[in-house]
Amino acid sequence: MSIPFIDFKEQNRLIQGEVDLGFKKVFEKGDYILGEQAHLFEAAFSKYCEVQYGVGVNSGTDALHLALMALDIQEGDEVIVPTHTFIATALCVSFCRAKPVFVDIEPDTYNIDPKSFEAAITKKTKAVIPVHIYGQPANMDEIVVIARKHGIKIVEDAAQAHGSRYKGKRVGSLGDVACFSFYPTKSLGACGDAGMIVTNNKEIYEKALMLRDYGRQGRYEHKIKGTNSRLDTLQAVVLNAKLKHLDQWNEMRAKNAAYYAELLKPLKNVVTPITKSDRTHVFQTYAVLVPHRDKVVEAMKAQGVGVLIHYPIGLHLQEAYAELGYKRGDFPVSEKVALDIMSLPMFPHMTKEQIEVVAAALAKSL
Ligand SMILES: Cc1ncc(COP(=O)(O)O)c(C=O)c1O
Numbered sequence: 439m440s441i442p443f444i445d446f447k448e449q450n451r452l453i454q455g456e457v458d459l460g461f462k463k464v465f466e467k468g469d470y471i472l473g474e475q476a477h478l479f480e481a482a483f484s485k486y487c488e489v490q491y492g493v494g495v496n497s498g499t500d501a502l503h504l505a506l507m508a509l510d511i512q513e514g515d516e517v518i519v520p521t522h523t524f525i526a527t528a529l530c531v532s533f534c535r536a537k538p539v540f541v542d543i544e545p546d547t548y549n550i551d552p553k554s555f556e557a558a559i560t561k562k563t564k565a566v567i568p569v570h571i572y573g574q575p576a577n578m579d580e581i582v583v584i585a586r587k588h589g590i591k592i593v594e595d596a597a598q599a600h601g602s603r604y605k606g607k608r609v610g611s612l613g614d615v616a617c618f619s620f621y622p623t624k625s626l627g628a629c630g631d632a633g634m635i636v637t638n639n640k641e642i643y644e645k646a647l648m649l650r651d652y653g654r655q656g657r658y659e660h661k662i663k664g665t666n667s668r669l670d671t672l673q674a675v676v677l678n679a680k681l682k683h684l685d686q687w688n689e690m691r692a693k694n695a696a697y698y699a700e701l702l703k704p705l706k707n708v709v710t711p712i713t714k715s716d717r718t719h720v721f722q723t724y725a726v727l728v729p730h731r732d733k734v735v736e737a738m739k740a741q742g743v744g745v746l747i748h749y750p751i752g753l754h755l756q757e758a759y760a761e762l763g764y765k766r767g768d769f770p771v772s773e774k775v776a777l778d779i780m781s782l783p784m785f786p787h788m789t790k791e792q793i794e795v796v797a798a799a800l801a802k803s804l
Pocket of ligand 1: 497498499500523524526527569595597598618619620621631632633
């Protein structure tokens with residue numbers, strides 16, 4: 439039996455009727471740009487995140503970029519970013535002509551290490567971007583205390599953690615502003631690119647509204663230099679339909695993760711994910727550490743199991759950031775994780791049998 443990394447057929451079947459009807463209505467109405475469904479989704483998703491405001495944009499990358507612009511990050515500023523994340527977390531800083539300052543991660547959650555964050559603060563530090571990697575919130579209490587002490591803004595990168603909670607509070611409500619991606623493979627995914635900025639801060643909200651729409655307030659009154667980054671109404675139809683299922687799908691992911699953990703327990707050289715007791719993990723990604731990772735990946739693929747690596751190279755070692763002058767050895771925890779990490783297939787409707795096949799394939803690969 440071959441197992442894909444992700445299979446959303448069952449999710450699609452569940453929302454098909456609602457999406458067909460929703461598309462029909464949009465086509466009839468013709469409100470393709472910032473239409474009714476887009477506004478409904480902004481309201482529904484921000485409520486889901488337990489915050490006041492939501493601004494739908496073109497992608498998670500744009501959400502991060504516009505959030506930093508709303509905070510007035512600019513040339514000469516520094517923004518602290520964990521080195522173990524997708525490159526968009528740092529690119530948004532570069533887009534503002536500011537400097538990403540990379541820091542190491544915690545060895546158990548793979549999230550930003552608050553001590554490394556604090557050590558990297560300079561007079562130029564304006565913001566920090568904790569990423570809730572794989573679906574588990576970062577150590578937010580410590581991050582908030584440090585950030586507040588130094589007057590640093592907190593931009594949550596929640597692209598991988600729709601719906602997870604930290605001490606009972608939803609991600610998206612834990613900093614000054616938060617950014618989500620609805621890229622198709624995310625736990626809440628559109629049928630194309632989409633993203634959202636959420637915040638409780640009215641000023642950030644109002645600026646983000648302008649930034650995503652050419653900086654305008656009236657039709658041809660442009661207050662600031664904005665761009666064109668608006669959530670498509672058609673994508674919002676899909677997202678509205680999926681949002682109703684998100685909590686259930688997250689529970690299904692958590693059950694799958696628990697079954698993986700049970701089956702992989704006897705494999706002493708495999709490190710399965712831990713979930714800290716004060717937070718939930720929504721397992722957008724089920725990442726394990728294995729020895730001889732590259733050979734294991736090949737062997738898994740040869741057995742028909744779709745596996746991926748999130749992420750094989752830390753951002754500090756990426757060619758795109760060569761000008762910053764980092765070198766191997768700068769962030770030992772991230773570098774070790776990048777060497778050993780591998781993501782197993784994970785999607786809500788995975789069957790027990792599929793999980794058993796993956797676990798057996800991993801045992802054999804080792
Ligand atoms: C942690 C993280 N940040 C940002 C992004 C960027 O989101 P998008 O692909 O929607 O631009 C992604 C996903 O792709 C991500 O995983």
